[in-house]
Amino acid sequence: MDHSAERTLSTYLTGFVLAVVLTAIPFALVWGELLTGPAVYYVIAVAAVLQVVVHLVFFLHLNLRSTPAENLFFLGFAAVLIFIMVGGSLWIMMDLHHRMM
Template sequence: MERHGLASYLIGFVLAVILTAIPFWLVYTHALPPSRIMWIIAGAAVLQILVHLHFFLHINFTTTPKENLLAISFTAVLIFLMVGGSLWIMIDLHQRMAL
């Protein structure tokens, strides 16, 4: 199997579909408490990012040039700050509205 062959894309596609279907199914069926579902959604999102980086963008953390890894790391920090800051603000506003 060559590195960028059709099999690699199909494996990535199947993994991405599974990692999308699991959270949708959990939310649709209410199979778990909402707090657990949120953690599973977050975990599936992180795994899906890794699947996309590996199977579709062909980024391998052992052979990728240092500049690309620095760019990815900087992007991850920015996303973490934006998402974390947004959640912090929304949770704080929710608590203030509940008073």
């Protein structure tokens, strides 16, 4: 095994461990009822965003130095679309909740 393969394996293992930890934290908080109310939602949201960053950095190897500008542009465009879809869905659900109460 050469040095580059070892470095790649170590980055994959680091990403895997971080992904497991970022999955276990919200799961433990909800399962053990350690947090209640809106605080648990904030922890889940932060863990989800951090997990997306971990996947992009450790598994897809995206960074600002070696990634072409076009890839970063399309990644930003996808992030905006996801934000619009999630935000729109939450807006619609909150509006429906408000109208039904």
